[in-house]
Amino acid sequence: MSTMTYRELWCSSPRYWAGLALLGALVLIGLGAAYYMEHQGHYVTGMNNHIVWGLPHVFAIFLIVAASGALNVASIGSVFGGPMYKPLGRFSALLAIGLLAGGLYVLVLDLGRPDRLVVAMTTYNFKSIFTWNIFLYNGFFLIVALYIWSMIDRTAKWAYTPLGFTAFFWRLALTTGTGSIFGFLVAREAYDAAILAPMFIIMSFSYGLAFFILALLAAFWWAGRAIGDLRLTKLKNLLGVFIGAVLFFALVYHLTNLYITQHHGLESFVLLDGGIYTVMFWLGQVVIGSIVPLFLIYSPGFKTSRWAIAAASVLVLAGGFFQLYVLVIGGQAFPMPLFPGQEVLASTMLDGQIAPYTPSVPEFLLGMSGIVVAMTLVAVVSRMLQVLPDSLEDEQER
Numbered sequence: 001m002s003t004m005t006y007r008e009l010w011c012s013s014p015r016y017w018a019g020l021a022l023l024g025a026l027v028l029i030g031l032g033a034a035y036y037m038e039h040q041g042h043y044v045t046g047m048n049n050h051i052v053w054g055l056p057h058v059f060a061i062f063l064i065v066a067a068s069g070a071l072n073v074a075s076i077g078s079v080f081g082g083p084m085y086k087p088l089g090r091f092s093a094l095l096a097i098g099l100l101a102g103g104l105y106v107l108v109l110d111l112g113r114p115d116r117l118v119v120a121m122t123t124y125n126f127k128s129i130f131t132w133n134i135f136l137y138n139g140f141f142l143i144v145a146l147y148i149w150s151m152i153d154r155t156a157k158w159a160y161t162p163l164g165f166t167a168f169f170w171r172l173a174l175t176t177g178t179g180s181i182f183g184f185l186v187a188r189e190a191y192d193a194a195i196l197a198p199m200f201i202i203m204s205f206s207y208g209l210a211f212f213i214l215a216l217l218a219a220f221w222w223a224g225r226a227i228g229d230l231r232l233t234k235l236k237n238l239l240g241v242f243i244g245a246v247l248f249f250a251l252v253y254h255l256t257n258l259y260i261t262q263h264h265g266l267e268s269f270v271l272l273d274g275g276i277y278t279v280m281f282w283l284g285q286v287v288i289g290s291i292v293p294l295f296l297i298y299s300p301g302f303k304t305s306r307w308a309i310a311a312a313s314v315l316v317l318a319g320g321f322f323q324l325y326v327l328v329i330g331g332q333a334f335p336m337p338l339f340p341g342q343e344v345l346a347s348t349m350l351d352g353q354i355a356p357y358t359p360s361v362p363e364f365l366l367g368m369s370g371i372v373v374a375m376t377l378v379a380v381v382s383r384m385l386q387v388l389p390d391s392l393e394d395e396q397e398r
Contacts, residue, residue: 004087005390006152009223009382016222016379023376030369033362034109045363050355051332056110058328059367062207062321063103063374064137064178065200068171069208071096071144073235075171078164084234088216090387093148093167095215095378096208100140102374106367129180136174143167152386175204182327189266190331195256199249206242207320210313213239215378217310219388222379227392229304236309240297243316247290250323262337269334269354270326277330280322289319329357 009016037045047054074093077086108117124131147167150159179200182191213235220227254271257263270281293312302308333355382388 006386026372033365051357055359055363060107066207067099069204098374098377102370106370210316284322
């Protein structure tokens with residue numbers, strides 16, 4: 001790492017400023033959508049008494065989970081000593097901060113009363129996983145920021161390894177906390193499962209690495225710098241392993257539910273007759289998010305194709321989004337067992353029935369702006385700090 005030269009993303013070409021202007025415009029659109037929903041009330045969204053976590057929550061959780069996984073590249077370099085990954089550590093850590101900031105941005109603006117965030121930050125209920133997550137998120141920002149400092153400042157090299165280990169275990173705790181939000185909700189059949197915590201960890205590895213590959217390719221294209229096929233091959237093969245692991249955990253999750261008679265109704269809803277949720281699971285998560293990317297990654301015909309790597313990363317993110325949509329929205333849409341062992345025939349509150357939910361345009365715009373906020377933060381800070389290697393050509397590794 002000492003022989004690697006780093007430079008800021010000093011790009012004065014029109015494509016940089018045009019891209020930055022586009023990102024800024026999209027952020028303003030997202031803020032406008034948030035203001036519209038806050039001013040008009042949540043009745044303008046698709047959310048209701050049953051679906052209280054809507055599309056913005058899916059985006060927020062998606063980005064928060066991906067933030068933890070984006071740091072995985074830096075962890076491989078510092079914790080596991082991977083020499084090919086060390087030069088990517090600075091950018092990996094910056095992307096992790098950006099994704100978490102984007103996720104929390106969506107989460108705060110979707111509260112309905114963002115001004116009451118002060119209450120959540122000053123009044124704590126330590127029996128709630130949400131309280132613990134406040135500390136986990138703030139701690140992540142601080143630790144990763146110090147981690148970047150230890151990689152940039154030569155006088156702070158002594159802190160590089162300790163901060164690397166701290167960041168590694170902290171991000172595992174953060175993702176475990178996010179997965180435990182659902183694992184601790186015993187009232188919902190789709191959530192009440194201990195496997196959700198480790199499944200969220202492996203999901204973070206997959207989503208975060210896909211985000212990292214796309215951001216790395218975009219940054220090097222913006223700056224006009226070279227990146228060799230050898231390093232990209234390492235990254236895409238690692239992504240393939242994570243895709244398979246996510247698919248395996250999803251299989252175990254559903255097989256476990258099928259083993260429990262009480263959850264047969266839920267599994268029938270998700271796997272067979274859940275309408276849009278079934279389509280999202282099989283076509284979105286399994287085919288688009290798993291099978292097709294694995295084909296693009298391991299097919300000999302796409303061995304060195306950068307377009308195939310980028311396409312596989314995009315499809316992984318799309319499949320991951322579908323997976324979280326089915327879990328978050330579908331888990332709320334499936335009726336809660338108010339009277340176990342009994343069938344609720346009719347209710348004015350739709351008890352015992354599948355809850356309807358149609359996302360609104362403002363919800364989508366707010367959620368998408370979270371991704372844009374993350375990318376804007378990375379683009380701006382990359383221009384200020386030396387986080388990108390001057391070159392990642394294969395010759396430097398030989």
